[in-house]
Every structure is written in C-alpha cells, then in structure tokens.
Amino acid sequence: MMQDLAMHMLEIIMNSIAAGASLIRILFIDSKAKDEIQIELEDNGKGMSEEMVKRVTDPFTTGRTTRKVGLGVSFMKGLTEQCNGVFDVKSQLGVGTTVYVSLQRSHIDLPPLGNLGEMMMAAIQGNADINYQFTYKNDSNEFAFDTIEVRKELGDEVPLNEPQILLWIRDYINEGIQQAKEEQL
C-alpha cells in the first residue's frame, strides 16, 4: 500500500500537523554499520493520554469522523513487524508525541527510501506556519535542514508554501542527502 518509507513518514508527520504542533523534528539515520534504519518523529502537538497511546496502533482508533479506521500509525507499526524492527510511541497530553521506528536495513521486505525532499515539501505545503527540523545521518555524514534558517533568509512576508520556495526546499534537501550519501562512498 505505502510504496516507500518517505510515504510512511509523511503519514506520521501529517498526524503531528493535525495535532496542532508548532515544531516537528524529523530524524532519519541510515546505518550500514549497524544494519539499521532509525526514524524519529517528534512533535509538540496536543499529545495523547496513556490510554490513547496504548490504542493508537489499533486500526480502529481514529479521531476522524469521515471513517472508522485510522491507518497511518498501524501501517507504520506493521512495517516494523515485517522488517524485524521496533516501534514505539511516547506521548504526553499537552506536551507532544514522539514516534520511534527502527528497521533492519538489509531486510528483504524493506521498502525503498523514497523521496525525502518531496516528503518535506508535502509536509510544509500542508502547514507552512510550523517549523520543521529535518536531519539525515549515515555512518559518516549528516545533513540538516531547518525551516527557521529558511525564514531568516526569506523574511516574514514570504510564506514557505510559495510554490517556488517549496520546490527549492525539495531540491535542497535531496541534494544535501545525495551529497551525504556520495561522500560516504
């Protein structure tokens, strides 16, 4: 259903947007040495009660009124089960939520990484008032992107969801990741 990791992550990011976060941190670690992909998605949105956290991976848990199933989190959990991974959610009402995912990098069922730049573009397009901090790491390099830096250059009058700006962000992130990957070789 979800063809790549970036789509799974986007879905979790959309939950953070829906939870009213003003800051979303996205950490993606691609480690050959540890044979592991680690993903951390942290927000300062409205959070969930303990009881809700227990139920959140159940597909029949949703805040939606348009349908009875909520799929984003259960898809991601399913992926970790399929790829010999770990899934964890920590959340506190009024404080925020962090989703931790780890996957076996060499697992035969691991979906492709997908387009992380496009993922960030879609997130920012969804809500351009939120600040996003994105970090990509592998065994030797790191690339970081922070919308606060972008706003510093652009000034307050230009929203980040201007099409030209969105495309620039997408390409900037993909270039940065590509460079981090190449240097590693």
Place this chain on the structure above:
Amino acid sequence: MKSLEDLKKMREEALKKVEMREGGKDYRVVVGMATCGIAAGARPVLNKLVEETAEKNYNCVVTQTGCIGMCVYEPIVEVYGKDGEHTTYVYVDPEKATRILEEHVGKGHILEEYTVDAAKKAEAR
C-alpha cells in the same frame, strides 16, 4: 549546489507573487492528504501540482485537506472556483493533475471524464 544564500535572491520575486495573490486567486486546488490519499499516490500528485503552478503561474493556490470520506476514489483533487462551486476529480495521477490545471484552472473547462460523477456512473453500468 544549492545554498541558503539562494533564498535571498528568490525573496524579491516571491514577494511580488505574494502581493499579487493578495488580490486573490480565482481557483483553489485542494489535494486529499490523509493516509487514504497518501497510500493511493497523492504525494506525487501534489508534487506535480506545485511544480506546474510554479512554472506556469496558474491562477490558483494549491492546498491540502484530510479525509473527505470517499477513500476508494483517492487520490482526490477538488477544484474550487471563486463563486464557491467545486468539482471533485478522482483517481488523479500526475498526468491528470497536469491536465486539470491546464483545462480547468487555465481555461475554465471542467474535465467531466475525471470527475467523481463520471466514476460513479461507470461503476453503475
């Protein structure tokens, strides 16, 4: 290589576009980006819409919405006109997205064959 410096140069032009927008765009193009939409391929559709709008300066803003309760028809793109009337396009892919901008937003022609009504009629047959 791109650098954050580029943004300083982009600022002026972006600012002009924002000011123009204050006057209002005629169309709002809305993509469903809940899990149902994303799983069905809404992300490349959104990508295409943003690219084409940036390149061809269409008279629209592209925005997102959650689940509108027609998950089987995703990816869904809704086009709202100035007078509030709207058209729901279903099973949209990047190619259809390009045509929707070209025909509907660009020329005001509704693409009947891509609408939810057409899809429902086809099913009933």
